[in-house]
Amino acid sequence: MVHAPERPPAGAPPVRINLYSDTQTKPTPAMLDAMMRAEVGDEQHGDDPTVHALCDRMAALMGKEAAVFMPSGTMCNVASTLVHCRPGEEIIAHETAHILTSEGGAHAALGSVQILPLKGPRGMYTPDDLRGALRGKSRHTPTQRLVEVEQTANTGGGAVWPKATLDEIAAIAHGAGLNTHMDGARLMNACVAAGVAPADMVAGYDSVWLDFTKGLGAPLGAVLCGSRDFIDEAWRWKQRLGGAMRQAGICAAGCLYSLDHHVDRLAEDHANAKALARGLAQMEGVEVQDPDTNLVFFTISGTGLAAAELVKRLRMQGVALSLLGGRLRACTHLDVTAPMIDQALEAIRAALAKG
Numbered sequence: 001m002v003h004a005p006e007r008p009p010a011g012a013p014p015v016r017i018n019l020y021s022d023t024q025t026k027p028t029p030a031m032l033d034a035m036m037r038a039e040v041g042d043e044q045h046g047d048d049p050t051v052h053a054l055c056d057r058m059a060a061l062m063g064k065e066a067a068v069f070m071p072s073g074t075m076c077n078v079a080s081t082l083v084h085c086r087p088g089e090e091i092i093a094h095e096t097a098h099i100l101t102s103e104g105g106a107h108a109a110l111g112s113v114q115i116l117p118l119k120g121p122r123g124m125y126t127p128d129d130l131r132g133a134l135r136g137k138s139r140h141t142p143t144q145r146l147v148e149v150e151q152t153a154n155t156g157g158g159a160v161w162p163k164a165t166l167d168e169i170a171a172i173a174h175g176a177g178l179n180t181h182m183d184g185a186r187l188m189n190a191c192v193a194a195g196v197a198p199a200d201m202v203a204g205y206d207s208v209w210l211d212f213t214k215g216l217g218a219p220l221g222a223v224l225c226g227s228r229d230f231i232d233e234a235w236r237w238k239q240r241l242g243g244a245m246r247q248a249g250i251c252a253a254g255c256l257y258s259l260d261h262h263v264d265r266l267a268e269d270h271a272n273a274k275a276l277a278r279g280l281a282q283m284e285g286v287e288v289q290d291p292d293t294n295l296v297f298f299t300i301s302g303t304g305l306a307a308a309e310l311v312k313r314l315r316m317q318g319v320a321l322s323l324l325g326g327r328l329r330a331c332t333h334l335d336v337t338a339p340m341i342d343q344a345l346e347a348i349r350a351a352l353a354k355g
C-alpha cells in the first residue's frame with residue numbers, strides 16, 4: 001500500500017501556528033516580487049541567466065568549482081550517489097540519515113548501492129566510529145566509496161556537527177580513498193549557529209548541497225556544488241532523472257532573494273526554538289532535547305497522553321506539530337514569531353492539562 005501525505009483531522013481549523021516543518025513557509029511578498037522580475041530562459045538549454053547567477057554564487061559561497069540547480073534536495077542526494085558510486089558499492093552514513101530513512105530507497109533502487117548505518121547520539125557518529133567501519137579490501141567485502149554526513153542532523157534534533165569533527169571525518173575518508181558528501185539541507189542553520197563560514201564548514205567535502213526550501217523560505221530549489229567534473233556528471237543525472245527545467249529562473253530568483261534576506265535571520269529561529277524548549281522543559285512529564293538550531297524534539301511519555309493525541313488536539317487549535325518515530329518535532333522558521341511560541345506553549349499546556 002502506498003501512503004499519501006496525511007490530511008488534517010475532519011473539522012480542523014486552518015493552521016495558525018505552523019511548527020510542522022520549516023518546509024511550509026510561504027514566499028514573502030518581497031520574494032515573490034523578486035521572482036516576478038526574474039530574467040529567465042530555457043534552463044535545460046543553459047539559457048537561464050538567473051539560474052547561472054544562483055549557481056555561480058553558490059559555488060563561490062561553498063568554495064567549490066561549480067554548481068547545479070536541482071528541483072529538490074532529494075535529487076541532489078540521489079544524483080550525488082549516482083556520480084560517486086557504482087552498483088555494489090557502499091556508502092557510510094548515520095543510521096538516521098535522510099538518504100537511508102526518507103528517500104524511498106532511491107539509493108538502492110537507482111544506484112544499487114548499500115548504506116552502512118553507523119550509530120551515535122544526535123544523528124552523529126565519531127571519527128573513531130568511522131575508522132571502525134572501514135573494511136579491509138577483499139573480494140568478499142563491498143567496495144566502500146562514500147562517507148556521508150548531514151549538517152544539521154535532522155532527526156538528530158537539528159544538531160550541528162562541529163567543524164573540527166567534520167574535518168577529521170573527511171581526512172579519515174580521504175585517507176582511506178573514499179569520497180565525502182554532505183547533505184546540507186539545513187547547512188545555513190549550522191553556519192549561523194556555529195558562526196562558521198559555509199566554505200570553511202564544507203571544505204573537506206567533495207560534494208555538498210543546500211536546500212532553499214528549509215527555513216530559507218523559497219518555494220522550490222536546492223543547489224549541489226562540487227568540482228567541475230563532478231557537476232558535469234551530476235547534470236547528466238539531473239537530465240536522466242527528469243530534473244532539467246525550463247524557465248527555472250523564477251525559482252532561482254527566490255533562492256537568490258533568500259541568500260540576501262533570510263540567512264542571518266535564522267538566528268531568530270534558533271532563539272525561538274530555545275524558548276520553546278525552555279517552556280516545554282518546565283512541563284511535568286515532558287522530555288525535551290536542547291536544540292542547537294531550529295528543530296525541537298520532545299516526548300511526552302511521562303504525561304500519560306499519547307503523542308498522536310497531543311498532535312490531534314493541537315491541530316484542532318490550529319497548531320501544527322509533527323510526529324516522527326514516536327517523538328514530537330516542533331520546527332521554527334520565518335513564519336513563526338516569538339509571540340507564537342508563547343501561544344504554542346499555552347496550547348500545549350492546555351492540551352496536556354485536559355488529561
Ligand SMILES: *Cc1c(COP(=O)(O)O)cnc(C)c1O
Nearest residue numbers: 072073074098150154183185211
Ligand atoms: C528535507 C531533507 C532532504 C530532502 O530535501 P527535499 O528538498 O525535501 O527533497 C534531505 N536531507 C535532509 C537532512 C532533509 O532534511
